Amino acid sequence: MDSALNTLPLPLREGETIPPPGEIPNADSPPAPIRHTCAFDEIGSESPAFLWEPYLRAGNLNLIAGDGGSGKTTLALMIAAALADGAAPKNMPGLLDAVPLEGTHSLILSFEDEPGELRHRLDLCLCRHPERIHTLKPGEIIPMLTDEAAMKALVEECRARLLVIDPVQAFLRNGADANSVTDVRRALDSLRRVCMETDCCGLLIAHLNKGAGRSAMHRVSGSMDFVNAVRSACLVVPHPKRKEERCMLHFKCNGAPLGDTVAFTFSEGGFVSFGGVSGVTREELENGYVSEPVETGTDKVRHLLERLTRRLPGWRMTAAELAGLPENTEGLSARAIAQCMMKAAHAAGIPVRRIGTGNVLVFQGGDQASPAAGGHPAP
Secondary structure, rough: OOOHHOOOOOOOOOOOOOOOHHHHOOOOOOOOOOOOOOOHHHHHOOOOOOEEEOEEOOEEEEEEEEOOOOOHHHHHHHHHHHHHOOOOOOOOOOOOOOOOOOOOOEEEEEOOHHHHHHHHHHHHHOOOOOHHHOOOOOOOOOOOOHHHHHHHHHHHHEEEEEEEEEHHHHHHHOOOOOOHHHHHHHHHHHHHHHHHHHHHEEEEEEOOOOOOOOOHHHOOOOOOHHHHHHOOEEEEEOOOOOEEEEEEEEEEEEEOOOOOOOEEEEEEOOEEEEEEEEEOOOHHHHHHHOOOOOOHHHHHHHHHHHHHHHHHOEEEEEHHHOOOOOOHHHHHHHHHHHHHHHHHHHHHOOEEEEEEEEEEEEEEEHHHEEEOOOOOOOO
């Protein structure tokens, strides 16, 4: 009798067959190796999906950059308003993936603008359905980009298909360096996972550096990974000749052709509307555009104080602690803050005084430095 048959349990039950000798398991043979790779013929082809084609990729990261006051946040609100209304407004280029009647929900997370101001700007965008655009309640803690669970919970709570992060540099965890490839990539990878799991379009709002005349790719403040990590990126700049008009230059798009330059216009009363496709060339916008006069250190510290005092009416911190706050969206160093603090406080009309404790200089501001609290601004 074949020796292999002696290894089978006998007798055979009704309907049971004897496998060929080559298929009989051998207890001494090693297990089949686990595969960690696959060939591309096992993967289905997927074309890029867009929330606003070709400018905003769905389920991924996108970026709009611009100088302060250029209109980048306003443009994000215009997109959110169009999605909420369920249809592209007149003269909006591209294809908007909006849902008629039901509309599409958006979530706006901002470190720079108060909810009331954002609502006012939505009204100027002629938004008919503000109930479909969401932000955090006053007093709620804004999650950092690496807080994946918290960020995902917020997106799912309001069923957002658009998530605006404004400005992205402020959403890095305390101690993270906006110029560090490692810190920026870790934060953006976390947000990308949230976007992919929720099919949400992440729209990062970014500031520009001082490199006027350089390519759009190199104008974004901080690490180049703010641009490298996103799938689509745009630059918002003033029209070279028409003061009331802004241009959105589409300078990066992975997996699809670049879109036309988008025009949007500020009318009397502050109302904004799309103006169709702009005729200004990329070369004109990149090479002919000169930034507004660069803000001084005092101006930047003044903005920091204004944002901080809105959140904390009374505060007491060292210059290093002030530099580490999320309100420090321009990345001011502790030294720059210490040097410009008193001039900035005077310019902002915010009571601040200096307190010397050994070799550490402490600043006390807001209500705690007011005359009623016994404090007086230093000259």
